[in-house]
Amino acid sequence: MPAGRSQKLAKQAASIAVKTAALKSVAAITAALTISATATNFAGAANAASGNEPKQAAGTHLVSFAPSNTELLYAVGAGDKLFGVCSYCDYPDAVKKKTVVGNFIAANLERLATVKPDKIVCVSGQEALAGQLSHNGYKVLVLKNDHLSDISKNLKDLAALSNSTARGDQAAAKFNTCITELKEITSKASVKPAVFYCVWPQPLLTLGKASYLTEVITVCGGDSISKNLESGYPHFSMEKLVLANPDVIVMPYECKDHSFLEKHPWSSLKAVKNKRVYFLPDPPHDGLARPTLRLTTGLYWLAKKVHPELSTQLDSWSARTQSTLAPFMPPAN
Structure with a gap:
């Protein structure tokens, strides 16, 4: 080579x-x-x-x-x-x-x-x-x-x-408190939507037990359909995805302009039909990309997608969290 x-x-x-x-x-x-x-x-x-x-x-x-x-x-x-x-x-x-x-x-x-x-x-x-x-x-x-x-x-x-x-x-104590407060908010939801986090569509990759993002979905009040898979970022078959038929799908930012969601079998999925497919923010603003204190911005983003009915409570949580963690999060510029 x-x-x-x-x-x-x-x-x-x-x-x-x-x-x-x-x-x-x-x-x-x-x-x-x-x-x-x-x-x-x-x-x-x-x-x-x-x-x-x-x-x-x-x-x-x-x-x-x-x-x-x-x-x-x-x-x-x-x-x-x-x-x-x-x-x-x-x-x-x-x-x-x-x-x-x-x-x-x-x-x-x-x-x-x-x-x-x-x-x-x-x-x-x-x-x-x-x-x-x-x-x-x-x-x-x-x-x-x-x-x-x-x-x-x-x-x-x-x-x-x-x-x-x-x-x-x-810093650790304040971060843990923020996570506990978010769990309390999302636990009040009447439903726990099934979520599929697409790491990449072809080959189809998702999250497993060894990824912190699987726990992120749970904290945000969702139920990851791949949570029982052993590895962190395992392959996932399209057949299993169709069978699970998730309520919410999270897609990588890089796929935002692709048209595959309009084609079968993607187009047959509940999340696609109900327009509950969400693309991650661009990399500089993707709060889920790194396991740091800035993950709280990603938690806020995802929780609002999974539970839009809790927007008011989540907005308040985000404001409190950013204020609480501000002393430990220096500005990017």
Whole structure:
């Protein structure tokens, strides 16, 4: 395979891993799934190097290879201890001044050597990268981001790592309170609509147990038709989709201008007939794309789609939530 083609596929695969809700091409999907399937080969080495234990000596020179970790580090007030990021880290605006030491799946070892990190943080799905980094002598911490509860846990772990425990505990507690309040609102709904979250239409991919987005649907008062599937982003047959006939369908932004919904069997689905197919916002405004505090904006968006009858209560919740979390969410610009 020509080098240019190989680099292009790697970049596409990394984009998928960063934005799990917005897959862009079949080639990218294949590459991302291959990375996921082989990553566990390196997990043992990565965990051995890091001990997977955040309560070690606080880091003063940190590097983040995941946008979600970068956002959470800023949320706990550790932006000044972050000296290197990956090319997909774009929030908050201050991150643009940091040294880019690689992308989501590969490190630039020369640049990394100039940063001299005492700890590198990765996320689940980056075990292969973590293994390679630990092999090169770096201490690596791999954080999970498979469940909604991982957000508050990661806030605390990153705060402990950067010697900002009190702020991390406070941010985690406030986030958990916001989620509890949303659950209380949506639990009052008289129905729980069946929801199909389409990660990508061809091949048809959706959400499973190992995706935090499955729990997001539940919190928003919906019932994911794929919630019992084991993997995070499994294949789903069109036959099963027709049989389930969901009330609500969430589609990737990239498919907004496609016409496949007008064709059979998509056109036969209840959600399509009732005009309850919703396309995710464009990537910069997609609040569901990353498991960070900004996920609350995505929760608000989705909850209003699933339960429009609760709009008044959800509007009030969103206003309270944004005010509550504002001290931990620096502006993008």
